[in-house]
Amino acid sequence: MLSYLTLKNFKCFEEQSFALGNITLVAGANGAGKSTLIQALMLLRQSDLDRRTLLSEKVQLRGSLVDLRSADAIRYFESEDTDITISIEDDTINDALNVTIIDAVKNEDTCKTEVSDNLSEFEEKCSLFSKDLVYLAPDRVSPSEVHGSNLFTDQTDSRIGDKYGKMAASRLYRALSEDEKVQIPEFNKAGDMRVTSNVSAWMSYIMDFEQTVKLTEQDKEHIKMTYSVNANGVEAEVSPYNMPFGNSSVFPIVVALMTAPKDSLIVIENPEAHIHPKAQTKMGELLSIAAENGVQIIIETHSDHLLNGIRIAVKKQQIDENNVEVHFVYADQQNPLLHHTERMQIHDDGSMENWPVGFFDEWEDSLRILTMEE
Known part of the structure; x- marks a missing residue:
């Protein structure tokens, strides 16, 4: 250290x-x-x-x-x-x-x-x-539904892409595909050790409303990202564009932590x-x-x-x-x-x-x- x-x-x-x-x-x-x-x-x-x-x-x-x-x-x-x-x-x-x-x-x-x-x-x-190592600059990635699937575009990129965190969704999709578990037991807020579950759990906790990150492969080079939001017991699929702007700022931080x-x-x-x-x-x-x-x-x-x-x-x-x-x-x-x-x-x-x-x-x-x- x-x-x-x-x-x-x-x-x-x-x-x-x-x-x-x-x-x-x-x-x-x-x-x-x-x-x-x-x-x-x-x-x-x-x-x-x-x-x-x-x-x-x-x-x-x-x-x-x-x-x-x-x-x-x-x-x-x-x-x-x-x-x-x-x-x-x-x-x-x-x-x-x-x-x-x-x-x-x-x-x-x-x-x-x-x-x-x-x-x-x-x-x-x-x-x-x-x-x-992950370095995240203050002007992190803006809301987007479609994300590139290639994690590394520059030799100085981190495990979630560049300093704006633009590959955080791709990194989380890899965790989903591999059923990756968090390496730090104290991160378990979801009741299981899966990275994907705990990203959603911590996003929900920090942003103060229940949300689940949904990722699907759009094609070989792109990942589609949406959120499932629970509103009074009713599940609704919501685009990142219609989520609080702060979500896009918090998301790469939480992914960086849960995959650390x-x-x-x-x-x-x-x-x-x-x-x-x-x-x-x-x-x-x-x-x-x-x-x-x-x-x-x-x-x-x-x-x-x-x-x-x-x-x-x-x-x-x-x-x-x-x-x-x-x-x-x-x-x-x-x-x-x-x-x-x-x-x-x-x-x-x-x-x-x-x-x-x-x-x-x-x-x-x-x-x-x-x-x-x-």
């Missing part, structure tokens, strides 16, 4: 380390640098898997996982050092992989690297470079996108259950409801508080080009103390204004 990420002269961070837990939540204002953590990880993966480059020689800054434009665009603005260093630590290897991007001053989409001599060990053992092997890594930006606060809280619960039982989760979020779902999971002992890492990223008040992170702690009762200004405090600020006497 990844245990630490350290960035030096990378984007808005002069030098910053992030402890990574079973589940890591990164929060902060727009432009605070939350996505920078994920971009650094995906840059390493992209450069390693993209056929155009070898991570041992170069980083590939423009690709299907992340587009950072050019080397000069990712170097910390005020640094006199022209090199950038990204380091990751993995507790299964008990070592750090150090990748130094050399002389990052040119407007080019590749840049030379110097890499520590343990790269091959990380490629073999680290979940960041595994075929089981232990010791795999799932990285999600804005898992709360397009769903109700109640659903966001339930999403936090599901992610916590996954994290406590062998799937490492890294999320970037604006949702206090998602955070509360994780806090509730801690209180309900669905996840140990020591397995949760929360980072609040913010800009320096004296130098807005320099950003920092504050490591937050969740206690075993789900409580948190010493909330910094800007850390999910808008509700309290708004309530204070609304209750203020004129």
Whole structure:
């Protein structure tokens, strides 16, 4: 499992380390640098898997996982050092992989690297470079009835397709065809261990109405997807176009989780996108259950409801508080080009103390204004 990420002269961070837990939540204002953590990880993966480059020689800054434009665009603005260093630590290897991007001053989409001599060990053992990794961007696939059946279209694709999750339906159809079972017993919400049953069960739980995902082969290259919805005891077949838009955002996340092997890594930006606060809280619960039982989760979020779902999971002992890492990223008040992170702690009762200004405090600020006497 990844245990630490350290960035030096990378984007808005002069030098910053992030402890990574079973589940890591990164929060902060727009432009605070939350996505920078994920971009650094995906840059390493992209450069390693993209056929155009070898991570041992170069980083590939423009690709299907992340587009950072050019080397000069990712170097910390005020640094006199022209090199950038990204380091990751993995507790299964008990070592750090150090990748130094050399002389990052040119407007080019590749840049030379110097890499520590343990790269091959990380490629073999680290979940960041595994075929089981899933990365889901915030703008996930839109509703569609017809999905391609080819899981892999790019060498950096995950087991549910690209970063938009466009092959999630195809991956679930394969699980249906093979009568695949979930590998994590704690995912069993359907009363049986089948992946398909539990995808529908968790979708129903999160979205707060009963629904069953229906998949059929339309032809050799396409899968048709519909939903069976129970409305007051009456079953109705409904097109994805007529389902809540949030369904299409939640679906690839749930498929990624239900098909996840232990010791795999799932990285999600804005898992709360397009769903109700109640659903966001339930999403936090599901992610916590996954994290406590062998799937490492890294999320970037604006949702206090998602955070509360994780806090509730801690209180309900669905996840140990020591397995949760929360980072609040913010800009320096004296130098807005320099950003920092504050490591937050969740206690075993789900409580948190010493909330910094800007850390999910808008509700309290708004309530204070609304209750203020004129």
